[in-house]
Amino acid sequence: MVRPIGALVGLGFVFVLLFSLITGAVNFIKEPPAPTVEHEFHLHPKKLDLASNGPLGKFDRQQLQRGFQVYKEVCAACHSLHYVSFRDLQAIGFSEAEVKAIxxxxxxxVPSVNPDTGEAATRKAEAADKFPLPYANDVAAxxxxxxxxxxxLSLMAKARHDGAAYVYSLLTGYQDxxxxxxxxxxxxxxGAGLHYNPYFANLNLAMPAPLVADGQVTYADGTTASVDQMAKDVSAFLVWTAEPKLENRHATGVAVVIFLLIATTLAFLAYRNIWAGTKH
Structure with a gap:
């Protein structure tokens, strides 16, 4: 008796599920959801080719240094880079002396303590320090x-889908x-105080266009600092801040693939040798 009742209950659940599915599909066809402004006008990030793209990608250190210059002269006034230390910049080609000077x-x-009085104080940043916050607190920000x-911005290239392309598109996407x-x-x-950008999720953001004109920074290596170039360079730099070990990860992946290929080949040859005299 229990089994037939259980079967009926199961069939009832299946019927209700199918009925709900069919009803929902019919209602969707008859009355499709109204389009939203975000759905209609939000754009996917533009394609961005960087040297670090792909499984064999490597950083272009000249580009990373240019990107750091853009961050320093344009972005650092508002955006922090709090998970990166000054001394980490040696990985992108700066010498120890250059890092100390930067x-x-x-x-x-950076915040400090007066060794004589124990009171709060500030001091010049050192190579071991992380990049200071641009504002004292969230209220000031x-x-x-x-x-x-x-x-x-430390992890922005990983926090957003197509991170580097998203940053590049956002920086170059401001328009009426x-x-x-x-x-x-x-x-x-x-609205007042907002700026239209189709690459931002809700199309409007409080940040005005940070890159407004060619030549906004002067690159030390002589590269022409167009808005497009500056956007690419700072996007590449933020890929490095988010994944400073990217090259090591790629190299490890290649080594593992080569090892697996060799191991598979040896295992197959061993199999053929061991079972060579066995008839099937």
């Missing part, structure tokens, strides 16, 4: 940025709102 010349001093807190958008979604007009 830390000492940094515009923001909001007050200076239209009530928005600029995110830390399309007339078609305002025609179909008049309530979606960009």
């Amino acid at each position: 830390a000492k010349q940094w515009a923001i001093e 909001r007050a200076a940025n239209n009530n928005a807190i600029p995110p830390d 709102q399309p007339a078609e958008l305002l025609k179909h979604f008049p309530d979606a007009k960009t």
Whole structure:
């Protein structure tokens, strides 16, 4: 008696499930969801070719140094890089002396303690220090940025889908709102203090375009600092801050693949040798 009842209950669940599925599909066809402004006008990141792309990718250290210069002269005023130390810059080609000079010349001093009085103080940054925060706290950050807190950029290239391409697209994607958008979604007009960018999730963000003109920075290696070039360079730099061991990971992956190929070949040859005299 228990089994037939259990079977009936199971069939009832299946029937309800199928009924809900069919009803939902019919309603979706008859009354599809209304399009949203984000769905209609949000763009996927542009394609970005960097030397670090792909399983065999390696960093272009000249580009990373240019990207650091863009971060230092443009982005550091608002965005932190708090998971990176000054001495880490040696990995992208700066000498120890250059790193010490960069830390000492940094515009923001780091918190410290007066050794004589024990009171809070500040001092010049040192190579062992992490990059200082641009604001004393979140309240100060909001007050200076239209009530928005600029995110830390240390892991941005991993925190966003297509991280480097996303950063590049965002930096080069500022534009006026399309007339078609305002025609179909008049309530979606960009508000005061916001800036339209189709590569941002909700199309409007508090950050104004940071890269506004060619030649905004002067590259030490003589590369022409167009807006497009600066955006590519700082995107490449943020790939490095997010994955400083990327080259080691790629090299390890190649070594493992080669080892597995050799091991598989040896195992197959051993199999053929051991079973060579056996008839099937």
